[in-house]
Amino acid sequence: xxxxxxxxxxxxxxxxxxxxxxxxxxxxxxxxxxxxxxxxxxxxxxxxxxxxxxxxxxxxxxxxxxxxxxxxxxxxxxxxxxxxxxxxxxxxxxxxxxxxxxxxxxxxxxxxxxxxxxxxxxxxxxxxxxxxxxxxxxxxxxxxxxxxxxxxxxxxxxxxxxxxxxxxxxxxxxxxxxxxxxxxxxxxxxxxxxxxxxxxxxxxxxxxxxxxxxxxxxxxxxxxxxxxxxxxxxxxxxxxxxxxxxxxxxx
Amino acid sequence: xxxxxxxxxxxxxxxxxxxxxxxxxxxxxxxxxxxxxxxxxxxxxxxxxxxxxxxxxxxxxxxxxxxxxxxxxxxxxxxxxxxxxxxxxxxxxxxxxxxxxxxxxxxxxxxxxxxxxxxxxxxxxxxxxxxxxxxxxxxxxxxxxxxxxxxxxxxxxxxxxxxxxxxxxxxxxxxxxxxxxxxxxxxxxxxxxxxxxxxxxxxxxxxxxxxxxxxxxxxxxxxxxxxxxxxxxxxxxxxxxxxxxxxxxxxxxxxxxxxxxxxxxxxxxxxxxxxxxxxxxxxxxxxxxxxxxxxxxxxxxxxxxxxxxxxxxxxxxxxxx
Numbered sequence: 334x335x336x337x338x339x340x341x342x343x344x345x346x347x348x349x350x351x352x353x354x355x356x357x358x359x360x361x362x363x364x365x366x367x368x369x370x371x372x373x374x375x376x377x378x379x380x381x382x383x384x385x386x387x388x389x390x391x392x393x394x395x396x397x398x399x400x401x402x403x404x405x406x407x408x409x410x411x412x413x414x415x416x417x418x419x420x421x422x423x424x425x426x427x428x429x430x431x432x433x434x435x436x437x438x439x440x441x442x443x444x445x446x447x448x449x450x451x452x453x454x455x456x457x458x459x460x461x462x463x464x465x466x467x468x469x470x471x472x473x474x475x476x477x478x479x480x481x482x483x484x485x486x487x488x489x490x491x492x493x494x495x496x497x498x499x500x501x502x503x504x505x506x507x508x509x510x511x512x513x514x515x516x517x518x519x520x521x522x523x524x525x526x527x528x529x530x531x532x533x534x535x536x537x538x539x540x541x542x543x544x545x546x547x548x549x550x551x552x553x554x555x556x557x558x559x560x561x562x563x564x565x566x567x568x569x570x571x572x573x574x575x576x577x578x579x580x581x582x583x584x
Numbered sequence: 585x586x587x588x589x590x591x592x593x594x595x596x597x598x599x600x601x602x603x604x605x606x607x608x609x610x611x612x613x614x615x616x617x618x619x620x621x622x623x624x625x626x627x628x629x630x631x632x633x634x635x636x637x638x639x640x641x642x643x644x645x646x647x648x649x650x651x652x653x654x655x656x657x658x659x660x661x662x663x664x665x666x667x668x669x670x671x672x673x674x675x676x677x678x679x680x681x682x683x684x685x686x687x688x689x690x691x692x693x694x695x696x697x698x699x700x701x702x703x704x705x706x707x708x709x710x711x712x713x714x715x716x717x718x719x720x721x722x723x724x725x726x727x728x729x730x731x732x733x734x735x736x737x738x739x740x741x742x743x744x745x746x747x748x749x750x751x752x753x754x755x756x757x758x759x760x761x762x763x764x765x766x767x768x769x770x771x772x773x774x775x776x777x778x779x780x781x782x783x784x785x786x787x788x789x790x791x792x793x794x795x796x797x798x799x800x801x802x803x804x805x806x807x808x809x810x811x812x813x814x815x816x817x818x819x820x821x822x823x824x825x826x827x828x829x830x831x832x833x834x835x836x837x838x839x840x841x842x843x844x845x846x847x848x849x850x851x852x853x854x855x856x857x858x859x860x861x862x863x864x865x866x867x868x869x870x871x872x873x874x875x876x877x878x879x880x881x882x883x884x885x886x887x888x889x890x891x892x893x894x895x896x897x898x899x900x901x902x903x904x905x
Contacts, residue, residue: 426623426624427621427623428625429619431617431620431646432619434737435616435618435726435737436726436735436736437736438732439735440732440733442733450735452617452737460626461812462626463666463668465668474735547667561733570733572734573733573735575735576736577737577738577739578738578740579720579722579741579742580739581660581744582625582669582743583666583744584626584667
């Protein structure tokens with residue numbers, strides 16, 4: 334066998350090996366996607382009913398997959414009833430919530446300059462009751478394990494609150510707040526210069542709606558922009574907090 | 585020629601190697617997000633005292649990274665106007681093992697589903713009552729990766745569950761029509777908007793049905809709406825909405841405001857609000873609440889202009905004198 338032929342064989346084999354690895358990767362992904370309209374994957378202790386048994390005194394029945402007949406669902410010897418009037422017809426619906434990024438990097442905060450970042454929120458519901466997305470912060474921006482904080486913003490004129498936005502364009506005024514633009518947002522966010530502080534959970538403030546609608550919502554999207562500014566007398570460091578978005582369907 | 589063939593062969597091989605390496609080690613650098621779907625989003629359930637029932641909520645992680653969520657149950661209340669659920673700080677629901685539920689955190693791999701089974705155990709002597717609940721699934725903050733100031737984001741998604749403890753089916757005929765939120769004087773040329781608000785004085789939720797009809801002083805109908813079948817929780821109020829089309833069981837209905845814009849309105853008009861039993865009831869034509877409201881349509885702007893003209897004319901005459 335000539336050298337040329339041997340080289341060709343080796344190179345062809347390597348080529349085939351790479352292509353095979355590529356096809357295996359596709360198959361592996363497909364095999365992980367175990368989907369069915371009726372299947373259920375249950376995980377360990379998440380199934381709080383494991384170990385339950387029935388007795389002569391009661392029957393345990395499951396509401397999943399039940400369809401109701403008539404106005405108020407099925408009656409019978411079981412102790413359950415599914416649906417209430419009209420709602421039973423469309424009650425099996427999904428509610429979907431997407432946050433595009435889970436870390437907002439405000440950069441290294443310096444005097445006289447804003448640190449900003451943004452992400453999107455997306456919601457989908459087919460329920461006629463609509464939805465509400467609430468937001469709150471766990472605490473003000475703070476260097477962990479210290480008492481150094483950046484106060485929640487009160488905006489340029491000192492007038493913005495957790496429920497009423499106002500203009501904040503002056504980076505010499507320290508604070509931390511957010512702006513939201515897009516679908517179903519509160520009307521006080523007139524443009525991208527209007528900011529609010531987050532409701533502070535540490536101070537037991539009530540979380541505030543940042544997106545809401547009373548109707549069906551299909552991929553309703555908004556962009557949240559975070560803004561922080563540090564005053565000259567505030568210590569330098571890595572300020573951190575956590576912001577929680579709570580998506581609740583209507584009824 | 586052989587040299588060219590060899591070069592082509594090597595190029596093809598290099599491409600294959602690159603493809604293979606990329607497929608084995610795909611780019612995993614992507615923004616870590618929260619992408620969760622919950623089913624069902626709202627569920628109504630009646631449980632007879634002395635029964636046990638399991639309700640299942642399905643979560644699907646549609647994102648590319650694993651999510652760890654912890655379920656918590658909250659009471660919610662109606663906002664008195666729409667179907668918005670206002671969460672309270674905790675729950676008072678006594679028929680679930682709440683401690684077990686709240687200790688059941690779960691990590692859902694990407695593109696996987698998981699279920700939470702809630703076992704309701706209601707004693708024989710449980711009082712009849714309705715419990716609006718939200719089961720909230722909250723994720724955990726991701727670990728900090730940067731050396732700069734930052735905010736971690738946490739996502740939480742809810743599934744509403746309205747639980748009625750009752751031996752029998754409950755149908756509410758204790759409905760009050762409180763108001764329709766329309767001023768007494770309306771402009772003859774502008775759109776007329778009505779917001780009928782009703783109150784459910786029964787402890788159990790009910791669905792709305794009926795009609796809103798607007799008639800002129802000659803008893804001629806100028807507008808007619810069917811009421812959208814919204815749910816009004818027990819002891820709560822809600823502003824009604826209109827059904828865009830006729831109710832059909834197989835077609836999902838659409839809610840719209842009660843609004844109409846005739847070419848011209850003049851005089852006294854009557855709004856008749858008639859609440860009937862729910863659309864799916866065996867007695868769907870039975871009227872359980874009825875009330876009328878009136879408004880007066882006048883061409884406001886022309887009248888104002890006319891008055892201004894008269895005042896100006898009088899003023900001019902006085903000035904001349």
